Amino acid sequence: MRFGANYTPTRGWFHHWLDFDLDAVRADLDSIAALGLDHIRVFPLWPLFQPNRTLIRPRAxxxxxxxxxxxxxRxxxxxxxxxxxxxxxxxFLPAWTRTWHRRNIFTDPEVLAGQEEYLRTLAAALADRPNFLGMTLGNEINQFSDGPHPDPDRITDEQxxxxxTRMLAACERGAPGRMHLHAAYDAAWYRDGHPFTPAQAARLGAVTAVHSWVFNGTAxxxxxxxxxxxxxxxYLVExxxxxxxxxxxxxxxxxxxxxxxxxxxxGAARFTEATVAAALDCPDLWGVTWWCSHDVARSLADFPELEYGLGLLRDDRTVKPAxxxxxxxxxxxxxxxxxxPVRSTALVVDAGDATAAPRRSVCAPGGPVFEAWAELAAQGARPALVLSELANDTAHLTARGITEVRTPDEVGPARRPSPSVPHRRSTS
Structure with missing residues (x-):
């Protein structure tokens, strides 16, 4: 099992690239390693690394x-x-994609070429480092493609x-054989009509990434x-x-x-322990990476309130209960x-067409699949999930160790029903 943290620098947050201080970074990494963690996820700021479409700053x-x-x-x-x-x-989008140079970041040919070269360059720069796991295309970049973003670049699921596919190939050209992947916030799993789909998340890239935030209606x-x-x-893993x-x-x-x-x-320590223990009870889990390593300094303005206290460590590098x-x-x-152990009982997911998942909101908090799964979990069961298209596929069920299939209607309502909460964008 792999345990890590999303690295949030204590000095200047991700703006630290503007005043890069390797000694401060080393001190941060010392405090992360002292927790026993084995990896970090790091975040270059795209406009700082590629301020012009044809300029990728060597110093950055x-x-x-x-x-x-x-x-x-370490x-x-x-x-x-x-x-x-x-x-x-x-x-954080570069100026060459906005306002007077507004171009769709998912479809414009020149933007695509610039993105390809940027991702390839970063991957190639690290390709000979043994500790380089691979590239994630971007952090929840799917939020730029749809509401509730205030100014989305609209695309289809085919686009x-x-x-x-094109961006993952660019990473592979830069660092062949590494673990290159993409990551979406939970609209990909929960929001009807969202162009980034569950099938893309679970089938493209070396591994599937899930981002779990319980302020989406769950809590x-x-x-x-x-x-x-x-x-x-x-639940998201399953x-x-x-x-x-x-x-x-x-x-x-x-x-x-x-x-x-x-x-x-x-309650943060209890939640942390329960969440990680539940995730570790899922087969085929690669690892757990906590958001985030260090708290955001209160001297920085305009963050949503919840963002300031998500760290495992404070911004002075002292360890928190979590x-x-x-x-x-x-x-x-x-x-x-x-x-x-395998999860032998599976709940059926009928989201419509498996590729586009037009009714994937059945999986969201308040939806019948989510609430039935929650009820089974509350009863102490260990439910898996299976697409309705595969619910009678003996070979598929056998490969996953599934011996019982149930529908949400057969489970009944979850224990704490209340009015549905509108979908919210992820924090990070």
Whole structure:
């Protein structure tokens, strides 16, 4: 099992690339490694690294390599997100894609060529580093393609698939054989009509990434200690497997955190332990990467309130209760084979056409699939999920160890029904 953190620098947040201080980075990485973690996910800011379509700043790329080397000195592997893109409610898009130069970042030929070269360049710069895991295309870049973004670049699901395929190929050209992937916020799984789809998430790239945030209606419906809340990450892991063509495709819980006030500060350690334990009960889990390493400094303005306190460590690098919990879990699970029992009972997911999933909101908090799964989890069951198209496919069920298939109607309502909460965009 792999345990890591999304690295949020203590000095200047992700703006630290403007005043890159390797000593400060080393101190941050020391505090991360002291928790026993084995990897970090890092975030270049796209406009700073590629301020012009034909200019990828060599000095910025060199700084990224120096950060990766500093991580290696501390036994930390590195995954790099390329197109940032979007972080903690702020958008970071280069000027050559906005306003007077407004072009669709998913379809414009010149923008696509620029993105390809940027991703290839970053991957190639790190290709010879043993601790380089691979590239993630960007952080939840799907949010630029649809509402509730205030100014989306609208595309179809076919165009989204073409963009993902092309950008993953660029990463592969830069660093062949590494673990290159893409990551979406949960609209891909929950929002009807969203152009980034569950099938794309579960079938393109080396692994499936899921980002679990319980302020999306889960904690509001089920409370901070409800089984649906504490097992939301496990639910997304299992939901991804419904669409995976490989029954043992690895799934990376790439982001998960304890957002206040939905998870009260005094309950963060409990939530952390319960969430990670539930995720570890899912077969084929590659690893858990907490959002985030360090709190955002209060001296920085205009973040949503919940963003300031998501770290395992404070911005002075002292360990928080959630950080102590993660360190204890790492100590407990380090070196153990990850072989949880198969989940033999599966709940049927009928989202319409499996490729486009036009009715995927049945899987969202308040939807019949989600609430039936939550009820089974509250009863102590370990449910899997299977597409309706495969519910009678004996070979598929056997490959996954599924011996019982149930529909949401056969389960009944979840334990804490309440009015549905509108879908919310992910925090990170």
């Amino acid at each position: 790329v060199e700084q990224l390599v120096r950060l990766a080397d500093a991580a290696a000195e 036994g930390l592997d590195v995954n790099v997100d390329g197109l940032q893109g979007h972080l903690s409610s702020f958008d 989204a698939a073409a963009w993902l 509001q419906r089920h409370g901070p200690t409800g089984s649906a809340t504490e097992q939301h990450a496990a 939901l991804s497997k419904a669409w995976a063509e490989d029954p043992h495709r690895p799934v990376w819980l790439q982001e998960v955190g304890a957002p206040a006030p939905h998870i009260p500060e005094e 950080g102590r919990t993660i360190a204890a879990l790492v100590e407990e699970y380090r070196g153990r084979a990850h072989r949880p």
